[in-house]
Amino acid sequence: MSKEITVFTYLPPDCPERLKKIISDSVCSNETLDNLLKLLGDASNESHLVNIILDLVPIICSDSTIQSSELEFAILSLQNIYNMNLLKADMKCKLLEVIVTVLLTYQPSQEVVVDVVQFLLNVLENKTEPISTSLTSMDCLIEIEMSTQGILEAQIENFFDFLNHDQLRDKASEITSLIIRNATNPIPNQSRVLCDLLELIPSLKPFTMVTVAKNILGLCRVEFQTELNNSLEKLLEKYKTTFDLCVLQTITSIQECLGGITETAVFLYCTHPAMPVGRNLISLDLLGSSLHLKKDGFEIQQFEPNDFDGADARLKKLLLLNKALYNQSLDSAPFYQHFENLIAFAVKNGSSRALASVFRVMRDMLESKFPTNAAQIVLHSTVALGARHPACLPHIIDFLKHFGSNHHGQLPDAIILGLVDAFDELENSTVMPHVEQLIQFFMEATLYRYEFCQPRMILRIIRNCLEEKKNSNCGIAVLELCQALIRNQDYEIFQPELKTVLSLVETSHSESDVKQRAWMLRSLITHVNTDSLKGAFDADMDLSSTGKIEKTDNPLIYVKILLDYNKTGDTRSESLPVYWSLERKRSFRSFYFPLEISLIKNAENYHREFVGLKIDFIVDPKWGRAEPIYIPVLEVDQVRKACLQVHPLVCSAATIEARAVMSTMDGRIFLSCLEPIHLKLEDFLNPLSSSKSFVELWDRLVSQSDKCYSSVLFLPQHEKLLKAVEYGELERFQMTKKKPTELAMVTPDSFLVLVRILLVKNSWNAEILVEDPSVLPVIHSLLTEFST
């Protein structure tokens, strides 16, 4: 009964009463269907009633309670009603469509399908039928061929005659091309038929044209060059300035087959302001996905985004611009300029979709490796975006997740380093509104190497936020961050900071659940270690006052500093220097030197494992300070990676004394002096991102007269410096390989230094520009060191 109620909902308001009565009198769908078919046979001359019945039949047939045999009977009945020839032409067309709809919406047997195909072919061949029914029968046959691929293969010749029929040509071309595409083996005379279809393409209507092209172009190989060329010429002549996308798609697809897209209306179309944006985007995609974009077909400038473009159009244009510039080996400067405009646009627009376009362009740059300094641009842009607009941190997290695997070497690490560094420098009030996004970002950062992710810095920022905003409801998120840090990093190293943050969460939150979790987590990290470990972790422990420590002259561990951090195994990866700009806040940067720590195996050292290892670095306080390192466990044959973090207050070479205190499993504690670490002057100069041009920087600095100090240094033994340049000793300061004698660097306190080595009147000089006069002697020493 429920089915009948459904049928009633499909009845139009002007439904004749007798039809309503038939439906209400029927007890099941089968009976309704039978009665409707009877009524249809009896009322063939009542168009309105026929129309309603034909609307209802497919609905009733879709009822799963109706048996297949009933449906087959219904199909047969409908064919008989058609053959009675009492219906008007439009109802005949509708009846044919109903037959095919009923046939294809259940699982028909092959025999029934073949019967219906033969019935439709008979309709098609009947010369007394109006054109509309012939068209409909062909359309029905197409639908059957699409659902039951290959069923019309043996019938293909039936359609050839219609290829010359004025009104049936389009459908005949469509069905012929479809049969050829679906055929498992080539049909008889396939080449000739394909040639005929290719010749017909320009005269077909746009919808058919593109459908036929889709069906056959894949089969038209080298031997069809002439026919393809002829069709293309006719299409270009007829549709020189069309805006129909079906025609344009056909033209560009044929051009692809012939070796490349060249001059067509699609180039005008893809940026035409009068077209809806969606259509611009499709045509930009059409060109962007083309494997062959001929140079002479278009002007690069055409694809440059303009001020009126939205985020989507800018994105598509930049992708195309990137591809076009790369293919034509052109300078990437225009691309970079428009990419910067896109960032400015996205920030101003503020929508997530606009920001997404920035990250999609960056993804494309990294994948296409164009511009050549793509990684540097990405680093620079991501750090700047994240630091200035923390609202886009979710995009950065997503970006890091995508590129976080090893595909892009140092890039994800460098992005995290740059951002953590930047957040550390930001004022609390700037960071506060975005603390939730910040926590999410730090969670992602915990998955990276800790020398980059800087857990202590992260915890310091979180602590500041918690102290500032005591009633924030981010307690659970902070707890999850702490858990992530414990899970993914050597948490003993930052245990004090971790405890402080957990205490803050515990005291500042009113929810007992959060309080309890914070307390449990804090207890866990406090009690998980042995007593000796706890002692070794005490940062305030005064080593000299305890008699229990055994001093040894033998360095029990070996600390190796990795100064060649710019060189990696992957020749494609680039060094990733710091982000710097004239506007950057003046502050001292920290420096990080990767370390490898291993246990020394020799006669004096028979220990196979140390626990609670703490390395202290002793430097002259006037020079700066260095952070101690904690290693929870160090086993024989194990190399632990850590990072020496120094905070220089002056820019000069330094020797750093090191000593380690460590415990053995049997409770003995050793204090051992390690080999001193020598850091050169150039280690405290940061290389500069080559995303900027040296000349641009030079001119910009010169123009800021209040911030620019210059000097010229005569180089008496210039050959030594030139050799050092040649041998790559100053490579990290070279902005481009083309001009190796132009050097750029940034001091720890973020002052820019530019140096160019020139031959002036037979004498080699170094021209130096600095932002602060105190830097000049440092650079003099550096250059002197290399030239003597």
Added chain:
Amino acid sequence: MSLRCLFVVSITESKLLFYRIFPTVEKRWKNEHPNFANLCIPNDQELLDPLLNELGILNPNIFQITRDSCQKKLQAPLFWIPFGFNSQIFWPVIVVECPQNRLLCGVPYLDQNLQPTGNQQSMCVARSFDVVLVLELLSKLAHLIQLSPSKMADQLNRTIQLWLPFGRASGHQQLELQSLPPTLQRTMWLRSRPKIELQIKEEVRMIASNLSVKADAYGTIYLTVDPDAEYSHNIKLELGFNKLPGIPSILFHPSALAHWEKAICHINIQELQEKIFPLCHYSFSLEMPPIQPLLKIRIGELGKVSIFIQLHLGVTMKNTLNRLEVRLPMPTGNRIARILSAASLGLVSLIKDGTQLLWNLGAFASSSSNPKLKDDLTLNVDVVMEKLEASLVNTYALILFTSAASVSGAHLSLPQPTEFKLVSTSELKSSTYRVWNQDAEEIV
């Protein structure tokens, strides 16, 4: 190519106005995707929320991984919408924006393996034919979407029945004419020369700042022929742009053959496939925008802000304007508390909870009042800010206007007397017409 489903969404009501599945196509899709056979295209709220979210209409400023991830390639106007129950599986939809905040959407038959997490490279090549076909198909139906919901549903059902019973063009292109909204019931005694209506619709856009003024205009000429008239011959027209120094960048309907002789374009419509269609789209750059605006904002003491706006009207524009207003949206975080003083023609008011200042010159920009308009219209207004969180340096004003005269001077004529009567109308409206604060100096 086939459509699996067609539906219409009202954005303002967040409601489905029409929904139609093509049963044979849907059955075929399920047969060919046995692993996804139980995935039905959603309906009602299950369809609306994820769709509007994907389009950025819902949650525009919140990062949504299925929408904004860098891993997802933008394929607009094709969008892949996540199923509510599993955000890893998507259904495709092609969206056409229509008047009255409505969306005409079609779900194309696409291989499910082409969803965003699938093979991106193969997708570009394989899908472009289908996307193009569906987009063109939807465009042919777009004119029906502005009708009232019941009329629209009725017309769409009729059109689908006649023109795309299996979710693709049936070949009965001529029959689509029957799906046009019923025009006047013409009786025999009214029969006169058949009419060809031409609507010239132009839009002008401009961005002005201290550094530059960029302006261009574009237009479309829509051609409508009498639905009950017979057109046995070609239609020949001549098109010219008498206010332009050269020929604009122009694209034509595929049934129109065009060739230029000096500044006149001879158009021959050989095979009339539709009785209402865009004859051509054109665009051109403007050296001098029709309204030249100036905006200066200065921040004074105690939250007082002085705003100066000047509009310089071109002569033609002055005489043909029929709507003119200026809107000044405050940057996010800023709100105007009240207007202290205003000196100008027209009405100055605060709208949208003080986040926008509106200067309405509608009463002065009607045809009867145009002669009273001066060449330069100025507004001096002092306001007090309730919230001043962001700098006003990056503030802009939007100028909205309509006019009865085109900027291009586009005109069409019949080359020789024929059985047709030509009726032509023109309208111009502003698109993105924006002026940035040209007084970056801030007095604090």
